Amino acid sequence: xxxxxxxxxxxxxxxxxxxxxxxxxxxxxxxxxxxxxxxxxxxxxxxxxxxxxxxxxxxxxxxxxxxxxxxxxxxxxxxxxxxxxxxxxxxxxxxxxxxxxxxxxxxxxxxxxxxxxxxxxxxxxxxxxxxxxxxxxxxxxxxxxxxxxxxxxxxxxxxxxxxxxxxxxxxxxxxxxxxxxxxxxxxxxxxxxxxxxxxxxxxxxxxxxxxxxxxxxxxxxxxxxxxxxxxxxxxxxxxxxxxxxxxxxxxxxxxxxxxxxxxxxxxxxxxxxxxxxxxxxxxxxxxxxxxxxxxxxxxxxxxxxxxxxxxxxxxxxxxxxxxxxxxxxxxxxxxxxxxxxxxxxxxxxxxxxxxxxxxxxxxxxxxxxxxxxxxxxxxxxxxxxxxxxxxxxxxxxxxxxxxxxxxxxxxxxxxxxxxxxxxxxxxxxxxxxxxxxxxxxxxxxxxxxxxxxxxxx
Numbered sequence: 001x002x003x004x005x006x007x008x009x010x011x012x013x014x015x016x017x018x019x020x021x022x023x024x025x026x027x028x029x030x031x032x033x034x035x036x037x038x039x040x041x042x043x044x045x046x047x048x049x050x051x052x053x054x055x056x057x058x059x060x061x062x063x064x065x066x067x068x069x070x071x072x073x074x075x076x077x078x079x080x081x082x083x084x085x086x087x088x089x090x091x092x093x094x095x096x097x098x099x100x101x102x103x104x105x106x107x108x109x110x111x112x113x114x115x116x117x118x119x120x121x122x123x124x125x126x127x128x129x130x131x132x133x134x135x136x137x138x139x140x141x142x143x144x145x146x147x148x149x150x151x152x153x154x155x156x157x158x159x160x161x162x163x164x165x166x167x168x169x170x171x172x173x174x175x176x177x178x179x180x181x182x183x184x185x186x187x188x189x190x191x192x193x194x195x196x197x198x199x200x201x202x203x204x205x206x207x208x209x210x211x212x213x214x215x216x217x218x219x220x221x222x223x224x225x226x227x228x229x230x231x232x233x234x235x236x237x238x239x240x241x242x243x244x245x246x247x248x249x250x251x252x253x254x255x256x257x258x259x260x261x262x263x264x265x266x267x268x269x270x271x272x273x274x275x276x277x278x279x280x281x282x283x284x285x286x287x288x289x290x291x292x293x294x295x296x297x298x299x300x301x302x303x304x305x306x307x308x309x310x311x312x313x314x315x316x317x318x319x320x321x322x323x324x325x326x327x328x329x330x331x332x333x334x335x336x337x338x339x340x341x342x343x344x345x346x347x348x349x350x351x352x353x354x355x356x357x358x359x360x361x362x363x364x365x366x367x368x369x370x371x372x373x374x375x376x377x378x379x380x381x382x383x384x385x386x387x388x389x390x391x392x393x394x395x396x397x398x399x400x401x402x403x404x405x406x407x408x409x410x411x412x413x414x415x416x417x418x419x420x421x422x423x424x425x426x427x428x429x430x431x432x433x434x435x436x437x438x439x440x441x442x443x444x445x446x447x448x449x450x451x452x453x454x455x456x457x
Contacts, residue, residue, distance in 0.1 A: 037124055038124035038125055038127065038128040038130075038131065039128070039130050040130060040131070041131050041132070041135045044121070044124065044125065044128070044131060044135075044139055045135075045139065047117075047120075047121055047124070048121055048139050048142050048143060048146075049209075050117070051114055051117045051118060051121070051143075051146055052146075052208070052209075052266060052267070054110070054113065054114055054117070055114060055146070055149075055150075055266060056266040056267070056269075056341065057269075058106070058110040058113075059106070059107060059110030059111050059113075059114060059150075059153075060107050060110075060111060060153040060157070060406075060407075061153070061266070061341075061343060061406060062276065063266075063275055063276035063277040063280065063341045064276045064279075064280055065088060065089060065280055065290065065291075066088065066103060066106060067276075068107075068153070068157075068406055068407040069277060069404050069405060069406050069407065070089060070280060070281075070291060070404075071089060071092045071103065072092070072407035072409070072410040072411075073291075073403070073404050073407075073409070074089045074092040074093040074291065075092040075093070075095065075410055075434075076409045076410040076413065076423060077294055077296050077297065077409070077422065077423060077426050077427065078293065078294055078297050078403050078404060078409050079093070079291045079292065079293060079294055079404070080093065080291065080292055080293070080294045080295075081093035081290070081291055082287055082288045082289065082290060082291060082292065083289060083290060087290060088103060089290070089291060091103075094429040095423075095427055095429035095430050095431065095434045096429055097434075097437060097438060097457075098438065098457070099438035099439065099440060099441035099444070099453065099457045100440075100441050100442075101438070101440075104437050104438060104440055105440040105442065105443075107153075107154075107157060107437070108154070108158070108439075108440050108443060109440075111150045111151075111153060111154050112150075112154075112164060114146060114150045115146075115147055115150045115151065115164050116164070116167060117146075118143040118144075118146040118147040118150070119143075119147065119164065119165060119166055119167050120167050121139065121140075121143040122140060122143045122144070122147075123166070123167060125139055125140050125143070126140075137197040137198075138197070138198065138199055140194075140197060141193075141194040141195075141196075141197040141198035141199075141210070141212075141215070142194075142198070142209065142210055144190045144191070144193050144194040145190075145191065145194045145198070145210045145214065145215055145218065147165075147190055148187045148190040148191045148194070148218065148222075149218060151163060151183060151186070151187050151190075152187055152218070152221075152222060153407075155180055155183045155184070155187075156225075156407075156411050156414070157436070157437045158436060158437055158439060158454070159180055159436045159454060160177040160178055160179050160180055160182075160183065161177055161178065161183060162175035162176060162177055162178065162450075163178055163182070163183055163186040163187075173446070173447055174447060174449055175447070175449065176449040176450075177449070177450055181226075184222060184225065184226045187222050188219065188222055188223070188226065191215050191218055191219045191222065192219070194210075194215040195212055195215040195216055195219065198210060198211055198212040198214070198215050199211055199212060200212050200213075205258065206257065206258070206265070206267065206340070207262050207263070207264060207265055208264075208265060208266065208267045208340070210264055213238065213239050213242060213245070213246070213263060214263055214264040214344060216235045216238045216239060217235070217236075217239055217263045217264070217344045217348075217349060218344065219231075219235045220232050220233075220235035220236040220239070220349060220352045220353075221348070221352060223235060223356075224352050224355060224356060224415070225411075225415060227359075229355075229356040229357075229359045229360045230356070230360060232352055232353070232355075232356040233352075233353050233356040233357055233360070236349040236350070236352045236353035236356070237353060239263065239346060239349045240346065240349055240350060240353065245260070246260060246261065246263065246346045247260045247261065247346065248261055248346055248347060248350075248372065248373075248376055249261040250376075251306055251307060251310040251311065251376065251377070252310050252329075254327070254345070254347075255327050255328050255329075255339055255342060256338060256339060257337060257338055257339055257340050259342075259345075260346075261345045261346045261347060262342050262344075262345055262346075263343075263344035263345055263346060263349075264342075264343050264344040265340040265341055265342045265343060265344075266340060266341040266343060267340055268337050268339075268340055268341075271336065271337060272333045272334055272335060272336060272337055273333050273337060274328065274330035274331075274332070274333065274334060274337055274338055274339045274340075275328045275330070275339050275340065275341045276341065277325075277327075277328050277341060277404070278328035278329065278330045278331050278339065279331055279332070281324050281325040281326075281328070281404060282313075282324055282325075282326065282328075282331040283315060283322075283324055284315065284331075285315060285317055286315050286316070286317040286320060286321075286322045287317070287320070287322065288315075288322055288324070292322045292323060292324055293312060293322075293323040293324060293325060293403075293404075294426075296426050297399070297403060298312060298323045300396075300399065300400070301400060302379065304378055304379065305377050305378065305379060305400065306376075306377050306378040307377050307400055307401065310326070311325065311326055311327045311403075312324070312325065312326055313326040325403065325404040327404065327405075342405075343406065347373055347376075347401055347402075348401075348402065348408075350369045350370075350372050350373055351369070351370075351373060351394060351397060351398050351401065351402075353365075353366075353369050354366045354367075354369035354370045354373075354390075354394050354397075355391065355394045357369065358387055358390045358391050358394060359387075359391070361387070363385075363386075363387060363390055366390050366394070367381070367382055367384070367390060370382050370384075370390070370393060370394060370397055373397055373401055374397065377400070377401075391416075395412060395413075395416055395418070398412050399412070414435060419434075419435050420432050420435075431456060432456075433454070433455045433456025433457070434456070436454045436455075437454070438453060438454055438456075438457035439451075439453055439454060439457075
């Protein structure tokens with residue numbers, strides 16, 4: 001499959017992606033109109049595919065040093081930043097972000113850029129008369145999924161935010177922040193619509209375009225954050241019970257391109273290229289030029305834990321040792337691509353259901369799910385008994401299972417209200433106000449309705 005058909009179609013979809021922020025002015029009249037883009041399925045499909053390219057290359061989910069897998073790993077207790085002030089991870093590692101931070105502004109602008117593009121797709125498809133209902137529903141479902149996904153990372157990073165549903169810049173430039181509860185309500189509404197119209201099957205074996213189960217997997221995560229525990233368990237069960245498509249893989253196969261554990265992943269830039277995460281995290285000599293796993297994380301693993309053996313690699317030099325994430329094994333290109341960047345996978349669904357079951361009192365079911373993950377890691381069953389003990393065990397298991405994956409550790413501590421208790425012990429720069437990022441200063445200056453600023457900034 002050619003890379004999302006984006007090279008030949010890119011000029012057609014510029015009108016969908018030409019803004020950095022939702023407060024900019026209207027696009028030039030010289031650009032191709034929505035009617036032309038959505039006059040045929042092929043151009044409409046390419047417009048949607050281009051958004052996945054932007055998700056992969058920019059914003060929170062990009063796998064390079066600017067993405068949240070790295071920066072939130074440094075912000076929490078997964079990673080240690082090396083190098084001098086030129087390393088852009090240092091402010092995250094030291095918990096010294098400012099409202100003027102370029103990386104924070106990038107998260108805000110690129111996320112709303114992707115939301116704008118999704119909204120342009122939704123509006124264009126709704127007005128289109130030349131695309132079949134089946135194809136229109138699939139693309140609408142994907143656009144709703146993207147809109148929900150981007151708002152999810154924004155609300156987790158910034159707290160209350162505007163929920164943007166249109167391409168009207170004048171309206172968007174004065175949008176007010178919603179409460180976190182309102183944002184989740186809108187995310188859930190978008191995902192519930194998406195699940196209804198997305199197809200059951202993937203469009204390719206590579207699982208790079210969302211199907212119905214991708215929507216349900218993200219819904220499970222959102223319901224958990226929203227404290228809708230029964231719904232979270234039900235959505236997670238829909239993936240876990242679909243054993244013809246999804247299953248836990250052996251550890252060294254989890255992050256391979258065709259892993260049955262993958263629910264949704266982002267395709268690499270070109271044939272033979274692998275993941276930016278592999279390039280970022282793997283280093284072959286010390287000291288690390290950029291980042292390494294924290295000693296707190298590495299020391300927390302049992303020596304019998306197969307994840308420590310298979311997903312962490314030691315590098316030694318002059319009597320010193322450092323460790324890097326080794327989930328993705330390929331640092332460079334290969335004859336054919338072996339790994340894509342995974343965003344949603346089945347193991348998370350077991351852990352979502354374990355937590356949801358524990359919070360609703362189904363302690364036996366929670367332990368069964370927890371032990372599925374532990375058994376794969378070569379560990380015995382959990383000894384936790386009470387609800388509090390099981391929830392603590394889930395939090396710890398998530399730390400071992402999901403490290404350096406899209407900021408899970410920070411978000412987990414945030415959800416469990418354990419950020420201060422945990423990070424104040426290991427991060428000298430940690431402050432209670434660091435639980436949210438600052439709203440970018442230039443965005444607040446442009447739109448006073450984004451005020452007040454988050455505490456501490």
